[in-house]
Amino acid sequence: xxxxxxxxxxxxxxxxxxxxxxxxxxxxxxxxxxxxxxxxxxxxxxxxxxxxxxxxxxxxxxxxxxxxxxxxxxxxxxxxxxxxxxxxxxxxxxxxxxxxxxxxxxxxxxxxxxxxxxxxxxxxxxxxxxxxxxxxxxxxxxxxxxxxxxxxxxxxxxxxxxxxxxxxxxxxxxxxxxxxxxxxxxxxxxxxxxxxxxxxxxxxxxxxxxxxxxxxxxxxxxxxxxxxxxxxxxxxxxxxxxxxxxxxxxxxxxxxxxxxxxxxxxxxxxxxxxxxxxxxxxxxxxxxxxxxxxxxxxxxxxxxxxxxxxxxxxxxxxxxxxxxxxxxxxxxxxxxxxxxxxxxxxxxxxxxxxxxxxxxxxxxxxxxxxxxxxxxxxxxxxxxxxxxxxxxxxxxxxxxxxxxxxxxxxxxxxxxxxxxxxxxxxxxxxxxxxxxxxxxxxxxxxxxxxxxxxxxxxxxxxxxxxxxxxxxxxxxxxxxxxxxxxxxxxxxxxxxxxxxxxxxxxxxxxxxxxxxxxxxxxxxxxxxxxxxxxxxxxxxxxxxxxxxxxxxxxxxxxxxxxxxxxxxxxxxxxxxxxxxxxxxxxxxxxxxxxxxxxxxxxxxxxxxxxxxxxxxxxxxxxxxxxxxxxxxxxxxxxxxxxxxxxxxxxxxxxxxxxxxxxxxxxxx
Amino acid sequence: xxxxxxxxxxxxxxxxxxxxxxxxxxxxxxxxxxxxxxxxxxxxxxxxxxxxxxxxxxxxxxxxxxxxxxxxxxxxxxxxxxxxxxxxxxxxxxxxxxxxxxxxxxxxxxxxxxxxxxxxxxxxxxxxxxxxxxxxxxxxxxxxxxxxxxxxxxxxxxxxxxxxxxxxxxxxxxxxxxxxxxxxxxxxxxxxxxxxxxxxxxxxxxxxxxxxxxxxxxxxxxxxxxxxxxxxxxxxxxxxxxxxxxxxxxxxxxxxxxxxxxxxxxxxxxxxxxxxxxxxxxxxxxxxxxxxxxxxxxxxxxxxxxxxxxxxxxxxxxxxx
Numbered sequence: 001x002x003x004x005x006x007x008x009x010x011x012x013x014x015x016x017x018x019x020x021x022x023x024x025x026x027x028x029x030x031x032x033x034x035x036x037x038x039x040x041x042x043x044x045x046x047x048x049x050x051x052x053x054x055x056x057x058x059x060x061x062x063x064x065x066x067x068x069x070x071x072x073x074x075x076x077x078x079x080x081x082x083x084x085x086x087x088x089x090x091x092x093x094x095x096x097x098x099x100x101x102x103x104x105x106x107x108x109x110x111x112x113x114x115x116x117x118x119x120x121x122x123x124x125x126x127x128x129x130x131x132x133x134x135x136x137x138x139x140x141x142x143x144x145x146x147x148x149x150x151x152x153x154x155x156x157x158x159x160x161x162x163x164x165x166x167x168x169x170x171x172x173x174x175x176x177x178x179x180x181x182x183x184x185x186x187x188x189x190x191x192x193x194x195x196x197x198x199x200x201x202x203x204x205x206x207x208x209x210x211x212x213x214x215x216x217x218x219x220x221x222x223x224x225x226x227x228x229x230x231x232x233x234x235x236x237x238x239x240x241x242x243x244x245x246x247x248x249x250x251x252x253x254x255x256x257x258x259x260x261x262x263x264x265x266x267x268x269x270x271x272x273x274x275x276x277x278x279x280x281x282x283x284x285x286x287x288x289x290x291x292x293x294x295x296x297x298x299x300x301x302x303x304x305x306x307x308x309x310x311x312x313x314x315x316x317x318x319x320x321x322x323x324x325x326x327x328x329x330x331x332x333x334x335x336x337x338x339x340x341x342x343x344x345x346x347x348x349x350x351x352x353x354x355x356x357x358x359x360x361x362x363x364x365x366x367x368x369x370x371x372x373x374x375x376x377x378x379x380x381x382x383x384x385x386x387x388x389x390x391x392x393x394x395x396x397x398x399x400x401x402x403x404x405x406x407x408x409x410x411x412x413x414x415x416x417x418x419x420x421x422x423x424x425x426x427x428x429x430x431x432x433x434x435x436x437x438x439x440x441x442x443x444x445x446x447x448x449x450x451x452x453x454x455x456x457x458x459x460x461x462x463x464x465x466x467x468x469x470x471x472x473x474x475x476x477x478x479x480x481x482x483x484x485x486x487x488x489x490x491x492x493x494x495x496x497x498x499x500x501x502x503x504x505x506x507x508x509x510x511x512x513x514x515x516x517x518x519x520x521x522x523x524x525x526x527x528x529x530x531x532x533x534x535x536x537x538x539x540x541x542x543x544x545x546x547x548x549x550x551x552x553x554x555x556x557x558x559x560x561x562x563x564x565x566x567x568x569x570x571x572x573x574x575x576x577x578x579x580x581x582x583x584x585x586x587x588x589x590x591x592x593x594x595x596x597x598x599x600x601x602x603x604x605x606x607x608x609x610x611x612x613x614x615x616x617x618x619x620x621x622x623x624x625x626x627x628x629x630x631x632x633x634x635x636x637x638x639x640x641x642x643x644x645x646x647x648x649x650x651x652x653x654x655x656x657x658x659x660x661x662x663x664x665x666x667x668x
Numbered sequence: 669x670x671x672x673x674x675x676x677x678x679x680x681x682x683x684x685x686x687x688x689x690x691x692x693x694x695x696x697x698x699x700x701x702x703x704x705x706x707x708x709x710x711x712x713x714x715x716x717x718x719x720x721x722x723x724x725x726x727x728x729x730x731x732x733x734x735x736x737x738x739x740x741x742x743x744x745x746x747x748x749x750x751x752x753x754x755x756x757x758x759x760x761x762x763x764x765x766x767x768x769x770x771x772x773x774x775x776x777x778x779x780x781x782x783x784x785x786x787x788x789x790x791x792x793x794x795x796x797x798x799x800x801x802x803x804x805x806x807x808x809x810x811x812x813x814x815x816x817x818x819x820x821x822x823x824x825x826x827x828x829x830x831x832x833x834x835x836x837x838x839x840x841x842x843x844x845x846x847x848x849x850x851x852x853x854x855x856x857x858x859x860x861x862x863x864x865x866x867x868x869x870x871x872x873x874x875x876x877x878x879x880x881x882x883x884x885x886x887x888x889x890x891x892x893x894x895x896x897x898x899x900x901x902x903x904x905x906x907x908x909x910x911x912x913x914x915x916x917x918x919x920x921x922x923x924x925x926x927x928x929x930x931x932x933x934x935x936x937x938x939x940x941x942x943x944x945x946x947x948x949x950x951x952x953x954x955x956x957x958x959x960x961x962x963x964x965x966x967x968x969x970x971x972x973x974x975x976x977x978x979x980x981x982x983x984x985x986x987x988x989x
Contacts (some may be wrong), residue, residue, distance in 0.1 A: 018834060
């Protein structure tokens with residue numbers, strides 16, 4: 001008994017360390033990052049969240065990529081040899097011809113034995129790209145971007161044929177997936193010329209399609225992986241594995257605790273060091289300020305990628321433990337929890353104490369916009385109320401101080417928005433000030449009186465105009481935020497009631513059009529103004545078509561001007577059109593634009609090559625760590641403090657000893 | 669005894685069926701499958717994808733009443749699946765729920781087993797100690813300490829433990845999990861310590877009360893009269909006789925060792941069964957949630973019946989009729 005106790009205490013003393021990693025990894029080129037939420041799926045044709053893409057973008061490769069440093073964003077070739085140009089065809093169609101690099105191979109995986117016994121990898125072919133595009137149309141895959149890719153001639157029809165064959169022909173659904181596609185195909189608008197070239201034909205011009213070819217949705221997947229990983233007989237689901245051509249391969253996928261990526265030994269860039277394409281080497285040129293931030297360090301510029309051997313992602317649902325481990329040196333970067341903001345940031349820069357530890361702060365405005373919306377189908381705040389409604393919306397817009405909101409709730413992490421278009425996107429105008437977005441309560445009261453609600457009073461009822469602010473967020477933090485807006489409107493005399501329901505009930509209200517005011521946000525899919533301005537096009541109306549125009553804004557002038565700009569190249573006419581759209585939004589006020597969020601990331605001095613982008617970019621191939629510096633820092637920061645354990649044990653003995661002694665005396 | 673057991677089993681079965689009915693009402697009638705779909709597919713999913721998702725998950729069937737195929741309804745599917753232990757796939761990410769449960773049992777047990785194996789003897793030993801020194805300052809200090817320990821919320825223990833032991837003293841990692849033999853003790857140490865501290869107060873107080881009551885009985889006086897020492901009286905006479913109330917407390921807990929600790933697992937990032945429940949709630953993953961509730965109900969009923977049986981084994985005077 002006593003021996004066991006001594007042994008247990010001894011083991012505990014030996015195990016007494018806060019290092020969460022095995023000692024063998026101490027000197028390795030490993031990047032350690034926390035993840036707050038696991039990917040929902042690793043199926044590139046389905047994945048749509050930031051968390052999904054963080055992993056996917058590094059494991060799969062798309063035909064195109066974004067330049068890592070250049071801003072505004074710039075497309076560079078990925079699997080393709082060059083960024084294709086649109087070729088107009090006779091009947092209004094346009095074609096894009098992609099030429100692929102030869103000799104690209106998929107990461108090693110047992111699934112390839114399906115195609116040929118004994119094989120564990122194979123060369124990428126243009127038909128793998130076609131296969132990926134066809135998967136988007138496959139109803140069983142359930143891709144969220146079918147609407148976008150239905151512009152490819154015949155793609156939707158292919159999906160319908162596939163569904164019909166599965167329904168009508170016995171045994172068809174049990175066929176191997178490539179055979180099913182071959183039977184239901186081909187797709188008129190996807191022409192595979194040979195193993196290294198394919199042409200994609202769109203029914204109408206849509207230049208933004210190229211951005212979609214830089215997202216994981218179009219990443220080629222081998223049919224063998226889809227056929228093999230079907231979730232049967234102990235095999236994983238395709239959504240839980242990753243068989244791509246990227247610089248990293250998925251070594252471990254335990255999404256409830258740990259995800260590990262390893263350098264992919266069969267990556268094209270590793271096997272072909274002579275390949276000096278922008279996607280294979282660290283950039284030698286960047287945006288303004290990159291040199292000062294050390295992003296053009298000569299130790300990296302022009303060097304072949306990737307630098308890291310492994311990326312370890314650990315699940316950290318709570319921000320504070322993740323931040324603590326960052327402080328101990330066990331994560332290489334961290335987000336900034338609100339609770340620690342004051343301690344870390346002083347006047348927009350890193351506090352001197354943290355800077356002395358070698359840490360850096362990376363700030364970047366995200367390509368996103370948050371806004372308050374009016375339901376334009378509503379009889380009181382919407383279009384049906386005519387001039388009265390317009391003035392009401394204008395007055396309510398003037399009452400909201402986005403700068404104050406950012407200070408109170410987000411530690412100032414964001415830029416007040418003047419229009420839907422965020423910085424870094426074509427059409428953003430730094431000098432533009434929306435006259436209805438500069439807080440002015442006096443003017444707001446005048447407009448409210450002109451709208452027929454003097455002092456906020458509705459003459460019909462004789463009391464304050466009652467409006468409802470609808471939300472699906474019932475959290476305390478959410479409530480405080482919404483009360484900020486409601487208080488601002490109350491100061492005009494309006495009686496805005498917060499109607500917080502469950503997320504599902506809120507969704508139902510939105511679908512039924514039974515809401516008046518709401519708060520919403522949009523994160524760009526791709527860096528083009530069309531991806532923001534389409535949020536107010538009438539064809540995207542939420543209540544009518546289930547689209548993302550939650551404000552149900554329907555303005556013929558807006559729609560016409562939007563059609564004019566949406567497929568244009570970034571020229572002077574497009575800029576003019578964007579200004580016209582901005583003017584309509586400024587007057588009509590379907591939105592009260594709030595802010596473009598700013599991302600603050602804390603980075604240790606030993607991590608190199610970090611540039612936040614807000615888009616799906618294969619970032620890890622550009623990053624590197626200095627393991628020696630990290631090991632030294634960790635050792636200095638993490639010596640355990642042992643004396644309280646001894647003190648506690650001593651105190652216990654001191655507490656019990658007199659009692660035991662008394663008992664002993666009595667017994668004697 | 670057999671008749672009693674059968675009756676208990678029948679009641680237990682009825683309870684579980686009732687729980688299932690309640691689950692169905694809550695998850696598939698009150699909450700609409702369409703909302704679950706929207707949550708699973710994300711904000712930007714078009715209606716087409718939502719409809720397809722419902723079809724793929726069997727949520728496009730009539731809920732309760734289907735005149736042409738009476739057994740082709742969501743309700744029938746619900747009972748068929750649960751009672752057949754065919755749990756299906758998660759609503760959030762389509763991973764087979766059975767697989768997730770298998771993966772979660774290990775981490776959960778690696779936390780609950782040490783907690784149970786250390787907690788019970790420690791609580792008994794402390795209770796015996798306090799009872800042994802009853803009506804001295806050790807007893808009074810012990811009871812005060814127990815009441816204090818009971819009054820503090822579990823969350824305070826967790827956050828305080830993480831802050832003090834993980835952050836300030838740096839004895840163990842503040843959270844996380846690694847099942848490799850070299851590291852597992854390091855990760856489990858802090859949650860076990862926190863779990864022990866949080867649970868020990870009420871246990872010691874309860875066991876102490878049992879021991880003190882037993883120690884004042886006639887047979888104890890007889891034993892003392894026959895010359896048995898203090899230690900022998902406590903260990904040989906009081907402890908076995910205090911067994912029944914202790915057993916009640918302990919046997920009910922055993923089935924729940926498998927379901928893990930929701931709070932500890934969530935805060936310490938242990939990928940066990942307890943955090944599966946929390947994750948399912950956060951993700952609107954009703955398919956997983958109903959399995960966890962169903963298993964919880966089964967284990968609860970099993971724990972009750974096991975306690976009854978344990979009575980008869982521990983005390984020959986108890987007969988189940």
